[in-house]
Amino acid sequence: MHPTMLPVVTGSVVICAILFSHLVVCEVTEDEIEKNCEEKFGVDESIFVDIDGDGNEDAIDEFDITLKDEENEDHRCFIECLMEGYGYIKNGRLDVDFLVEEVLIELEEEGIEIDVDELRGDIAFCADQHAEGKCSTSYTIAKCLFNLQKKRRR
DSSP states (O other): TTTTEEEEEEEEEEEETTTTTEEEESOHHHOHHHHHHHHHTHHHHGGEEEEESSOOOOSSGGGGEESTTTTTTHHHHHHHHHHTTTTTTTTTEOOHHHHHHHHHHHHTTTTTOHHHHHHHHHHHHHTTOOOSSSTTTHHHHHHHHHHHHHHOOO
């Protein structure tokens, strides 16, 4: 699994680093979420574009959330499954307030100041993205958030 979508296991609690590479405490383990989503949709990390062709995306610069086959419903639904599993999507909608709070906590820990209204606006913009087809909206939102993260890291 890719670093921007994988939780990091710390003891019996999982610290999730997803899309924004920020920390979120989860109540389930990395293996449980990943295994559930992989089994449910019959996929693994090989569904993602490999930027440098080495098959090893250990850093944000080496990873792209883009699916190799964006038309494949199971691949899009795998993304949605992970986002739901980690609590980013609740009741079918991206939880903007939750994401803003979590990003602010991480940035504060890193000593980075940010305009909260701008952050909220960026996340809300992504939350308002829509697409046709099963799981397409969640996938479009995930790409928006990922691109936002990459832009902020430059």
